[in-house]
């Protein structure tokens with residue numbers, strides 16, 4: 001059964017389309033659990049860092065690409081986004097997209 | 102020797118693939134020693150990822166006092182109470198909290214002995230004991246001397262003592278700090294401290310000066326700090342590098358004197374940050390090597406010396422990743438996920454990790470250093486092209502923005518760690 005599901009999962013990741021929560025490894029794809037040090041899974045009072053849980057995957061991917069190329073100004077995201085390639089970014093974005101907003 | 106090492110290596114490698122016996126028989130047990138940024142995060146994440154796991158957190162203090170932002174407490178920008186966190190959130194997450202210390206660890210029998218005599222068995226052990234000081238590395242500097250010349254490098258009573266000494270100092274006094282050799286907890290920390298003490302002096306004791314004696318010739322975010330000092334506190338902070346006689350070779354707590362290879366300095370307030378090593382329990386568990394720190398592999402942070410024991414945070418040698426609260430929290434989440442995989446007999450994924458350390462030079466002046474890391478040749482290595490420090494020339498209120506992001510980060514990381 002697990003085997004039959006695999007191609008569908010791979011597709012969901014490749015297309016950057018909405019992934020099911022169960023698709024991703026328990027604590028997210030590589031890197032995601034470091035993002036939450038600043039972009040918390042829960043609501044944090046008095047934090048001015050934007051929330052990204054539950055945001056559209058495509059929007060997160062766009063932001064990361066723009067930060068990576070320095071097309072968007074940022075304080076820290078430019079330096080962080082440069083550590084992730086397209087595939088890694090898409091996997092992280094798909095995971096955040098299905099986290100509770 | 103070589104044979105034993107090879108055996109351990111092989112055993113460790115086998116441990117990565119073989120499901121543990123205990124997990125096949127019933128719920129697996131993980132014991133976490135140390136309830137700081139590494140341990141508390143690991144315990145909570147383990148329970149979150151696999152609610153069936155038995156997770157015990159061993160920590161003697163009912164209240165954790167966080168070091169990040171404790172330099173702001175020295176400068177009266179924050180209350181000590183804002184640094185303190187209880188374990189109620191961790192308990193509510195289903196973690197058993199044992200309010201005592203671990204005193205012995207047997208890696209073969211897979212047990213940990215607690216100060217009250219209890220013995221706990223584990224399938225996987227996580228150690229995040231933070232640092233201990235290398236007392237005796239600076240002749241004259243011992244635990245008694247720290248009551249006269251506080252280190253304030255473990256936040257709490259020491260922070261309050263140093264703050265009190267600063268407040269009692271005469272205007273026109275000399276504050277002398279000493280910064281340790283690498284590696285040590287929070288590489289930008291001594292320089293943030295010098296900045297914030299200078300900030301406080303500039304308001305309350307403007308005739309005073311700060312001498313920063315350093316055991317190194319270079320330090321984290323150096324240009325940014327030095328540019329900031331020149332701009333914000335001209336003439337207040339004098340930094341003395343190793344090559345110019347910065348290394349403190351002995352201290353005399355009775356006269357508050359710090360001696361270097363080049364001469365002696367008499368202080369009105371002395372803050373000695375001594376050389377450091379992994380928390381003492383690491384050596385007892387035989388996971389610390391001759392450097393005093395704990396070598397680990399870069400995927401699940403399992404000790405390369407003892408199978409089944411994972412080491413996180415300041416105590417571990419994490420390759421290019423510095424010793425920070427951000428790093429300890431990030432490593433803990435990766436480690437917890439890897440342990441869940443290992444207990445299920447699966448291989449953990451190759452991780453990517455981020456570190457970011459913010460520093461304040463004044464209440465509204467923040468700078469940062471960031472890095473992204475991946476396993477490479479058995480260590481965590483910097484991903485080339487990523488990371489780095491804040492730009493040297495700040496436009497559009499960037500320093501103020503980073504100061505705000507710094508406090509947002511602290512609220513976020515403590516909420517994630519302690520709930």
Ligand SMILES: Cc1cc2nc3c(=O)[nH]c(=O)nc-3n(C[C@H](O)[C@H](O)[C@H](O)COP(=O)(O)OP(=O)(O)OC[C@H]3O[C@@H](n4cnc5c(N)ncnc54)[C@H](O)[C@@H]3O)c2cc1C
Pocket residue numbers: 134135136137138139140159160161162165167168169170171172201202203204229230231232253254255256286287290294380381382413414415416424425426427428429457458459460
């Ligand atoms: C002045 C200062 C400023 C800092 N600023 C920052 C910052 O801005 N950003 C940042 O990211 N980092 C900062 N740091 C660094 C940060 O505090 C540490 O890197 C972080 O606390 C490491 O987490 P840890 O889990 O390894 O250790 P710790 O947080 O020290 O936790 C270790 C815990 O283990 C417990 N313990 C030890 N031995 C035992 C035992 N035998 N049994 C049971 N429990 C035990 C201790 O009681 C302690 O609670 C700063 C540090 C200092 C000193």
